[in-house]
Amino acid sequence: MTAGGARVELPTYDPQSYGAVCATVDGCLVCGDVAVPVTVIEPGEADALCEDEHGARGAVGVELVVPVIQGDRLLVHGGVAISRLAPDRAGDSPERSDRPHDRAQGRESA
Amino acid sequence: MRFVDEFRDAELARTLGTEIAALAEPGRHYKVMEVCGGHTHTIYKHGIEDHLPESVELVHGPGCPVCVIPMGRVDDGIHIAKQPDVIFTCFGDMMRVPGGDGSLIDAKAEGADVRFVYSPLDALKIARNNPDKEVTFFAIGFETTAPSTALTLMRAKAEGVTNFSVMSNHVTIVPPLMALLESPDLRLDAFIGPGHVSTVIGCRPYEFIPSDYGQPVVVAGFEPLDLLQSIYMIMRQLDQGRSEVENQYGRVVPWEGNLRALEILEEVFELRPYFEWRGLGFISQSALALTDAYSDFDAELRFNIPGVRVADPKACQCGEVLKGVIKPWECKVFGTACTPETPIGTCMVSSEGACAAYYNFGRFARSKARAGA
Known part of the structure; x- marks a missing residue:
């Protein structure tokens, strides 16, 4: 990116915890209702190492959704998992669904 | 891109738009309120209104917790931040919300140690790492966010961390909905x-809306097709003369909510008798304070906060915007004196605020509004 002829380096993003991925254009975690879907990599009773869809990893408080096992998909808000995600519905075919939306699958946050 | 494109499929969006239009009764005007600021953001970012017939109007509700914080509470937070040996932590958007005499970021510029965090757990970590400082977290948010604050406080208590406190500004979603339903200014047909929030509280708390007020509620996800499908489900209810609570976001929201989260909310928080909401005034039992069991962590008790009520700037019409009485572009200072860079009102500060959404995505310019008037 350049500004006024000078090259400007964009800052690299280093999330301290999950729920932190909050680009302005995608809404804002801090004002409430944004949450990030992650997958459990290393389960734990209080915190679990989780990975988001972009491959970034971090600790998530999982006490509200325990027990968790590797591969569980969680919804994280403010560094804490608040919900489990329904199993992937990739196998649903359009013929099996009476609602257009059900033909889609996946991302849970905005 | 997997998990994104499927919920942003333009062809499916057009199909849903056509089906919504087919359900609209000729000559009838429909007012549907999206309660959540995240929905407002999606609507303008993706141009959802472009897929709707003119007779279906989306009205923006008070679901942005930054936007509903009154100026006096900001001033109370700044008062704490300016105390010696205090590290004051808050979510990023809160930094720029104007109080009666500047914002937290102004206080930081003047020397106060104000830091933004992504999680209350990060604030607790700061407290552990700075035992000679008092660390306060300015907690905001609806029931989505309150569990993370509650969990943090439970950990602080279990670990015996004594230099950590929370100034709770957590609010609850149902009382303002009741206030809106009782408001003579606004007549709505349904709610998104x-x-x-519903991942925590579930869908049952909304059942009074269809049963007492005869209006449908559809709990919705945040992608464009989520919202269009929710509006379709609302229109189908209205067409069939039904009013029920339906859950479009079933892949995330359990009907009963998160029972463990509700348990810890019960343990850590209790309802305040009343709380001031920007634009809505005082609403009884609409906010959360710490219970006696956690009073040692209550920043309002630990610090002698002024607790002064500050009137909103006269030029700012956030109140009417939050109630859905006026559109953001109808505010006198929208886009002129009040911009995301120099906000006067909270609705322009938060990226989920209705004014910021209009300003950033320009779906309804003031000139267009005048031309249509």
Whole structure:
């Protein structure tokens, strides 16, 4: 990116915890209702190492959704998992669904 | 891109738009309120209104917790931040919300140690790492966010961390909905229910809306097709003469909510007798304070906060915007004196605020509004 002829380096993003991925254009975690879907990599009773869809990893408080096992998909808000995600519905075919939306699958946050 | 494109499929969006239009009764005007600021953001970012018939109007509700914080509470937070040996932590958007005499970021510029965090757990970590400082977290948010604050306080208590406190500004979603339903200013046909709040509280708390007020509620997700499908479900209810609570966001929201989260909310928080909401005034039992069991962590007790009520700037019409009485572009200072860079009102500060959404995505310019008037 350049500004006024000078090259400007964009800052690299280093999330301290999950729920932190909050680009302005995608809404804002801090004002409430944004949450990030992650997958459990290393389960734990209080915190679990989780990975988001972009491959970034971090600790998530999982006490509200325990027990968790590797591969569980969680919804994280403010560094804490608040919900489990329904199993992937990739196998649903359009013929099996009476609602257009059900033909889609996946991302849970905005 | 997997998990994104499927919920942003333009062809499916057009199909849903056509089906919504087919359900609209000729000559009838429909007012549907999206309660959540995240929904407002999606609507303008993706141009959802472009897929709707003119007779279906989306009205923006009070679901942005930054936007509903009154100026006096900001001033109370700044008062704490300016105390010696205090590290004051808050979510990023809160930094720029104007109080009666500047914002937290102004206080930081003047020397106060104000830091933004992404999680209350990060604030607790700061407290552990700075035992000679008092660390306060300025907690905001609806029931989505309150569990993370509660969990943090439970950990602080279990670990015996004594230099950590919370100034709770957590609010609850149902009382303002009741206030809106009782408001003579606004007549609505239905609600798009908040998605992630409902992961915690479930869908049952909204049942009074169809049963007492005869209006449908559809809890919705945050992608464009989520919202269009929710509006379709609302229109189908209205067409069939039904009013029920339906859950469009079933892949995330359990009907009963998160029972463990509700348990810890019960343990850590209790309802305040009343709380001031920007634009809505005082609403009884609409906010959360710490219970006696956690009073040692209550920043309002630890610090002698002024607790002064500050009137909103006269030029700012956030109140009417939050109630859905006026559109953001109808405010006198929208886009002129009040911009995201120099906000006067909270609705322009938060990226989920209705004014910021209009300003950033320009779906309804003031000139267009005048031309249509």
